[in-house]
Amino acid sequence: xxxxCMKIRHxxxxxxxxxxxxxxxxxxxxHLDHCASCREDLEQMQAIQAxxxxxxxxxxxxxxxxxxxxxxxxxTHRRLxxxxxxxxxxxxxxxxxxxxGGVLTxxxxxxxxxxxxxxxxxxxxxxxxxxxxxxxxxxxxxxxLGDDDQAHVLxxxxxxxxxxxxxxxxxxxxxxQLTHRLDMVIYFSTFxxxxxxxxxxxxxxxxxxxxxxxxx
Amino acid sequence: MGTARSVGVALEQAVPAASHEAxxxxxxxxxxxEAFSYLLxxxxxxxxxxxxxxxxxxxxxxxxxQEVFIKVFRGxxxxxxxxxxxxxxYRIAVHEASNHRRSWLRRRMREAFSLxxxxxxxxxxxxxxxxxxxxPYEVLEVSERQEAVQRALASLAxxxxxxxxxxxxxxxxxxxxxxVLEVSEGTVKSRLMRGRELLKRxxxxxxxx
Numbered sequence: 001x002x003x004x005c006m007k008i009r010h011x012x013x014x015x016x017x018x019x020x021x022x023x024x025x026x027x028x029x030x031h032l033d034h035c036a037s038c039r040e041d042l043e044q045m046q047a048i049q050a051x052x053x054x055x056x057x058x059x060x061x062x063x064x065x066x067x068x069x070x071x072x073x074x075x076t077h078r079r080l081x082x083x084x085x086x087x088x089x090x091x092x093x094x095x096x097x098x099x100x101g102g103v104l105t106x107x108x109x110x111x112x113x114x115x116x117x118x119x120x121x122x123x124x125x126x127x128x129x130x131x132x133x134x135x136x137x138x139x140x141x142x143x144x145l146g147d148d149d150q151a152h153v154l155x156x157x158x159x160x161x162x163x164x165x166x167x168x169x170x171x172x173x174x175x176x177q178l179t180h181r182l183d184m185v186i187y188f189s190t191f192x193x194x195x196x197x198x199x200x201x202x203x204x205x206x207x208x209x210x211x212x213x214x215x216x
Numbered sequence: 217m218g219t220a221r222s223v224g225v226a227l228e229q230a231v232p233a234a235s236h237e238a239x240x241x242x243x244x245x246x247x248x249x250e251a252f253s254y255l256l257x258x259x260x261x262x263x264x265x266x267x268x269x270x271x272x273x274x275x276x277x278x279x280x281x282q283e284v285f286i287k288v289f290r291g292x293x294x295x296x297x298x299x300x301x302x303x304x305x306y307r308i309a310v311h312e313a314s315n316h317r318r319s320w321l322r323r324r325m326r327e328a329f330s331l332x333x334x335x336x337x338x339x340x341x342x343x344x345x346x347x348x349x350x351x352p353y354e355v356l357e358v359s360e361r362q363e364a365v366q367r368a369l370a371s372l373a374x375x376x377x378x379x380x381x382x383x384x385x386x387x388x389x390x391x392x393x394x395x396v397l398e399v400s401e402g403t404v405k406s407r408l409m410r411g412r413e414l415l416k417r418x419x420x421x422x423x424x425x
Contacts, residue, residue, distance in 0.1 A: 013405070044420075048365070048415050051362065052369070064281065072286070075289070
């Protein structure tokens with residue numbers, strides 16, 4: 001007894017792809033030998049299969065291969081930098097608005113604060129506060145050196161209050177009378193004290209004295 | 217049948233052997249342009265053929281082909297050899313062509329269109345069959361038959377058409393088709409059976425006059 005045509009036709013697809021077992025293939029062939037309708041059905045499927053396999057194959061348009069190579073090459077060389085640039089920009093983007101707002105706010109507040117706390121210009125002369133200044137002679141009383149024509153160089157120690165503390169003679173011979181006169185001169189002299197960063201401090205003053213004769 | 221077999225043999229020879237495939241993939245991952253040129257040389261024709269059969273408007277096939285190879289090049293780092301390179305490329309091609317076809321149909325749904333105008337490849341793009349008929353009558357007959365087959369194929373629903381194209385035209389095995397379409401072999405078998413049945417109905421009386 002033959003299998004039904006429906007069941008046999010259900011196996012045609014496997015039969016065409018050679019996926020039937022030995023027994024199934026034998027059964028199909030036996031059925032086809034005795035069933036013209038199924039044989040015609042299978043022949044139609046084989047004809048369609050042949051037509052499909054014989055269809056002209058669309059060809060890649062000329063130039064498309066080269067176009068793709070160029071496009072890929074461009075992407076290869078571009079993506080290394082562009083990817084990192086895009087990542088960097090994306091990473092910064094969330095901070096862009098807050099940072100801009102913060103800077104703008106800071107500038108506005110700084111302007112407001114500076115505008116309200118305006119410092120007027122002083123009427124006093126500027127005091128050099130950022131340098132070290134030596135002690136200077138401010139006022140020297142008259143002195144009579146007598147007949148001594150040689151120069152006398154003195155090293156005077158000045159305290160922070162601008163007063164002479166001590167002195168010593170660096171050159172020149174000093175007689176007891178001249179020593180007394182020099183004591184009086186230095187006692188009544190006034191000095192500007194030395195300063196360090198604007199603060200008065202002790203220092204030294206070198207003073208050179210020489211007799212000058214004016215004829216007239 | 218002779219034509220089909222010669223095409224199949226030529227393709228098998230062109231596709232790189234499994235032993236060379238790993239080296240090719242390594243080169244592609246390293247960004248070698250020479251490797252990509254080789255890949256294009258081997259696969260651009262079969263992939264273009266596959267795409268042209270799936271997209272509705274064949275004039276878009278070159279654009280889709282470009283997109284496919286761009287994706288292949290970009291995605292090669294994620295290819296870990298779970299399937300063959302050929303199967304992987306075909307999978308991308310089928311996805312890309314199917315997506316393109318869907319978007320194209322959505323666009324065309326707004327406009328009036330005729331199935332008669334589309335799905336048939338322009339003469340300029342078709343390669344001539346090796347066993348070309350001799351007489352003008354035979355030329356016309358073969359041309360009309362092929363046109364009818366292509367129209368019938370184009371009118372199949374996407375799942376059936378993809379399986380039929382991959383099996384009958386590209387010559388893939390059931391296992392490979394299952395990997396390309398990411399379905400089971402049973403599904404491939406049933407879709408192929410249904411697709412062949414539909415084609416037979418559409419071409420009833422056309423092939424046997």
